[in-house]
Amino acid sequence: MAADDIATMIRTAIPDAEVQITDLAGDGDHYAAHVVAASFAGMSRVARTRAVYAALGGRMGGELHALQLTTAVPAA
Numbered sequence: 004m005a006a007d008d009i010a011t012m013i014r015t016a017i018p019d020a021e022v023q024i025t026d027l028a029g030d031g032d033h034y035a036a037h038v039v040a041a042s043f044a045g046m047s048r049v050a051r052t053r054a055v056y057a058a059l060g061g062r063m064g065g066e067l068h069a070l071q072l073t074t075a076v077p078a079a
Contacts, residue, residue, distance in 0.1 A: 004066045006034060009059070012036060016058030027071065035071040043076045 006024040011035070013022050020040040027033040036055065043051050051074035056063055063070060 004031060004062065009036065009067065009070075012060065012062075013055060013058045017042060017054060019076075027069075032068040034067070034069070035060060035073075039075045039076075039077055041077055043074055048074065049066050 009023040010024050014020055017038070018038050019042050020038050023037040025037075027035055029038040033070055038051075038055055046054070046068075052072055055072055055074065059067060059070075
């Protein structure tokens, strides 16, 4: 799965998200994603993670083998 595809899927589901994707192994299978969105305000870390995984439409563990995920709310 391409990094651009991952970023697009996240931005489509979370329109206010700023997304940075890093290919950790150069194999198109292991990525790190940093997702910052104002819409995460008031959400727990678990809820934020679930929102990002939902955006990926079940591709985790299949097309996308590993995703190191960090989420945040924009700094004030």
